[in-house]
Amino acid sequence: MTIEVPGGHRPALARIVKIEQDKFAAAHWGRAPLLCRAADPAGFTDLLSPDAVDELLSRRGLRTPFLRVAQEGKVLPAARFTGSGGAGAEISDQVVDEEAMRLYAGGATLVLQGLHRIWPPLIDYARELGAELRRPLQVNAYLTPPASQGFSTHYDTHDVFVLQVDGTKRWRIHEPVLADPLEKQPWGGRADEVGATAQGEPALDVVLEPGDALYLPRGWLHSAQAQGARSLHLTFGVRALTRYAIVEELLAMAAQDARLRATLPFGLDVGEPDAIEPELTETVEALRDWLAGTAPAEVAERLAARDWPSARPEPVAPLRQLDFADALGPADTITVRGGLRWRIAEDGADQVVLRLTGRTLRFPAYCAAALRQALGGEPTRVGDLLLDDDADRLVLARRLLREALVVPA
Template sequence: MANHAFADLVGDEQVFFTEYFNKKPMLRKNAVPGDPRDILSLRKLDQLVNLEVIRPPYIKVNLKGDGVPEQGYSRNVVVQGQTITDTVDPEKIYELYRAGATVTWCSLNHIVPEMRDFTRVISEKMAVRTDTVAFLTPSAKKGYPPHHDPVDLFIVQLEGSKHWKLWNPPTPRLGNNAQYTLEGLGEPEIEVSLQPGDVLYLPYGTPHAATAEGSGSLHLSIMMRPRMWRDLLRETLDDLVGADVFNEYPHIGEARAADVEAVFKEKIHELVARLESVDTSAELDRLADLGRHLPGSSKGNTFQAIADMDDMGPASRLRRGKAPLAFGEDDNGRTQLTVNGHKIAVPTPIAETLAALGPDASITASHVFPGVDELRSAKAAQGLTRLGVFELVPAG
């Protein structure tokens, strides 16, 4: 799958955040570069539905506005002598689709690595939990009645076309799911037939309705779960009340001591003081970083990294890793390091090499331990790399 940028979805980011974000829906025609099927295609969904491991609720089916019970499209399979219940039955899914049902693929970023990469682009920018849901709707069929969702949405049309009607979010904004009638909604703010590569943005609570056209429709909904001020403040409070000063166990029942209320007031004053001393810029950065690492967008390459470490030689190029590192004093030629909270002692020449290595600098493994032969230096570098003190610089 091609790499995509946040700007592919929103265009000019300043215009998006100023005029549309959290305010009103937005339409961008021909927004996605290249072939949208590279993101997700009918062929890929055929491959997925025929796996023996997909289970509800990763797939949901809706027929004539009603959800089909999971028993209507699932079966049991036996894996290594163990029965796995409620796996998706491909033929039953196909039968329901032929009958006019919409097939919804939930949280594809849990299953498809390419989807995970795609959602991470949005998570990095928006600092929220992000999930991808694919909607496969037969020709001329309505998937769901007019409704709104409690999440922000990017809609990316991938195959076929779909006719959309969107209305501005109501005032006051409603946080939960809700259904509407077309008569009650009036004239839409946007009415459009989405073609492959077109993108819609819907702020949370935006009423919308959609009907597939032509040969059926496949679109991707990228769901961004809003973090309200109350959510952010709760995370800040949770961090502050983790201090030792609040780690006491009072008795607050009917027989509580006379001074408990006074102590409670002291704790409240302490918490207020800590809130008032918060560095708001740094705290928002911390909260944003937390939002970028919520479930659904994690990544890693530990298996490959360990294999690369096993092949490390004197010529391997290294840079400082991400593990927190603190230096102790020299004690008879050995210096204590604290790595991720763990204490280790290394020859002082290695500690001096680490201390002199800037954040953007790199070094060959043969130079990590000055004064010894290349193989011994490389062996020491390998051990430190396993601890996260170093990381390998990618070739090229």
């Protein structure tokens, strides 16, 4: 089960997309850039601020790859800004704050990567935004010195939301040289086309100020340069799930068909078009016949196995969770863990199967209604679970807590 947004209300997305979301979905999502000017003077400093960047670089013990440094279009070796963690930390790739400072002062851009895993405000916001988009997110921050540019014109193979936090940055955006590129089609393979297109008139040439947000679909060329002061912006990368992913799963499933597993004729010259033509025709017919009987449920199962592990549910506090489970009573309230992906299926007359990311749990069949209730998204009083008595309710609730499927409400 993917996360439902009650009543279609999407507060995380509405914060950065200032047009009606139906219009955004129809006219911009995966199609065209969108610039939204700041509506809140505070901007996005609650998510990340210059002070937060200082803390991350100096006090959080960051290791690679949580920091990347770029200068004049090139990524610098990690050895330039990492070193020993010191006594008690047997690692050699911890960020050295003074080295990061020297590189930044010399014109390098500092890229804080994976902030959706290490900075609490972004952990929460990225989870909320990902739930509304139904897509996994990655969050990076780019700290660029005045009048500097960390990366040359390029495109990404994922959509991005750019949130300007501090300072100003000029963005030059050009139309794609390859529409909707897949992850295995990075811009480096088309560097000449990208460079030539970047010399032309941009489709969009804008300066982002604090609180502004910019949406770019994958494939759109872009470069960005800080203006008169340093620039700090966040980039939310939205991983695409494409029709090609369906094709890949269908091809994997096609291995079940004996006609498609058949050996090609003895001595066939596969480099000769006339020789391969009848085999190609028969293969296409066999594939068409097999696809006609493909069940959507099996495709959905495979896509879920591919997609679900890409996004983590909300963090769980282990000690609080276990203490709550030990002291649990009928008057206590639980709620599903935010971002949890699940699906319930019957397994004979006596059991139901709860399918999760990377694991499967089994429960007595009479627990099915209570499971759906506990995982349905609304806080639930333990004493109100749809079971016959409090003893069964407590057993189920404690198991759900210890399996980290629900949390204290």
